[in-house]
Amino acid sequence: MLCSSFNISRLAIPMVCALISFLAYTSLYFFKYFEPARLREGEVWRINIFALCIWVCYYRTCTVNPGHIPRQWRPLDNKQLEADRASGRQRWCRRCEAFKPPRAHHCRTCQRCIPKMDHHCPWTSNCVSHFTFPHFVRFLFWAVVGMSYLETLLFERGSIVWASRNLPSYLGPSVVQIVHLFVLFVVNSLTVFVLLILLVRTLYSLGANTTTIESWEIERHETLLRRSRHYGGYLEGPGGVQIRLKKQEFPYDIGIWSNIREGMGGSANVLSWFWPFARTPDRSTGLEFEVNGFEDSNVSWPPPDPDRIPLPPKDLRDSVALAGAETSGFDIQAFNHRKAEDLRRQRAGLAIERRKRFHKRLEEEIEEDESPQSEGANEKESDHGEEGWRNSEGERLRDFGVDEDIEFYDEEDLPLGVLIQRRAQAALKELV
Structure with a gap:
């Protein structure tokens, strides 16, 4: 299965190049020999210019480096870092052994943390990120514009063929030309339809300053809020802790004009947004982003998820305030049960995981709840585990690359001080 998906990903770019070539250049060949309505000189130039724009934008979308996190980068606010870690937000990538800036994620294909990662696009074999997103938007724009123009030309020739359908065959185009026209029209229509939908969605994300991953996080947050309303505003977290959820506003929506300007590389020149040869955003950017100030300065994105908040200290019994979430009403029995289980593992000399993987936790819960009083296992699967959750389109985070x-598990569970010390030692080694 992995081998086949790898082979398909390697064929993605050649397939896209073949599609562009087929639509752009075989259509020119068709128009050249279609006697009832050959192309005018201006139409030939426009087709070639559109094709050139598509080629340039696609090449840059595939080849521009999506960026990486400088190894010397670290958050300036240690208090914010502690608050993020307490609420389950991963700010340390144990695979890169470095801190992750806001909006960055570890791509399983690129094997590194990508600044403002939108998704890993299989059709470009590259990440759509802070640095490649402008090229990706330009590619979609010029592809839709160019193919829409080609659609009008094909439709005009198709109308001529249909109008002369009752004439003798020797007075009209050949069968080969008719088949060629039909294939061009169908392929171009389907392609422009799909790309138009993708362009509209991308432009909506650009206007709202959200990435595909952040849209997933927003939907997840709204789903948890709806669920919590049925339980008085609370959901159960690790150790039986009752987590009170509050609605958190998306912080990076700073107005349509500012959102578009930031998403298109920080330039306020509207013409540069469409220019295929526009420069890539400055490499010094992509680590910090302007926020709208709707939330307190100590609240960051994404919102805390009950399933990701670490277990509280063993001597903690009272309610605890966390950044962006409040915990109160401990289930003492469940908490003591978890503590006794941890102690048993310690005595057995086994490592204690802060969070078990979703399927392991689910299997244990199903085994414990196999009784006449228990509910169905499917209900538990839908209520537990951020990593097992899918959005309205059935997508998980892994579907975005x-x-x-790395996103959900921190097996080492290292204290912040140790992480900072490791980071300083790694930087010192690089200097030496």
């Missing part, structure tokens, strides 16, 4: 093992 995110490495879920």
Whole structure:
């Protein structure tokens, strides 16, 4: 299965190049020999210019480096870092052994953390990120514009063929030309339809300053809020802790004009947004982003998820305030049961995982709940585990190229001080 998906990904770019060539250049060949309505000189130039724009934008979308996180980068606010870690937000990538800036994620294909990662696009074999997103938008724009123009030309020739359908065959185009026209029209229509939908969605994300991954996070947050309303505003977290959820506003929506300007590389020149040879965003950007200030400065994105909040200290019994979430009403029995289980594992000399993987936790819960009083296992699967959750389109984070093992699990569970010390030692080694 992995081998076949790898082979398909390697064929993605050649397939896209073949599609562009087929639509752009075989259509020119068709128009050249279609006697009832040959192309005028201006139409030939326009087709070739559109094709050139598509080629340039696609090449840059595939080849521009999506960026990486400088190894010397670290958050300036340690208090914010502690608050993020307490609420389950992963700010340390154990695979890169470095801190992750806001909006960055570890791509399982590129094998590194990508600044403002939108998704890993299989059709470009590259990440759509802070640095490649402008080229990706330009490619979609010029592809839709160019293919829409070609659609009008094909439709005009198709109308001529249909109008002369009752004439003798020797007075009209040949069968080969008719078949060629039909194939061009169908392929171009389907392609422009799909790309138009993708362009509209991308432009909507650009206007709202959200990435595909952040849209997933927003939907997840709204789903948890709806669920919590049925339980008085609370959901159960690790150790039986009752987590109170509050609606959190998306912080990076700073107005339509500012959103578009930031998404298109920070330039306020509207013409540069469409220019295929526009420069890539400055490599010094992509680590910090302007926020709208709707939330307190100590609240960051994404919102805390009950399934990701670490277990509280063993001596903690009272309610605990976390950044962006409040915990109260401990289930003492469940908490003591978890503590006794941890102690048993310690005595057995086994490592304690802070969070078990979703399927392991689910299997244990199903085994414990196999009784006449228990509910169905499917209900538990829908209520537990961020990594097992899918959005309205059935997508998980891994479908966008995110490495879920890094995104959801911190097997080492290192204290912040140790992480900072490791980071400083690695930087010192590089200097030496």
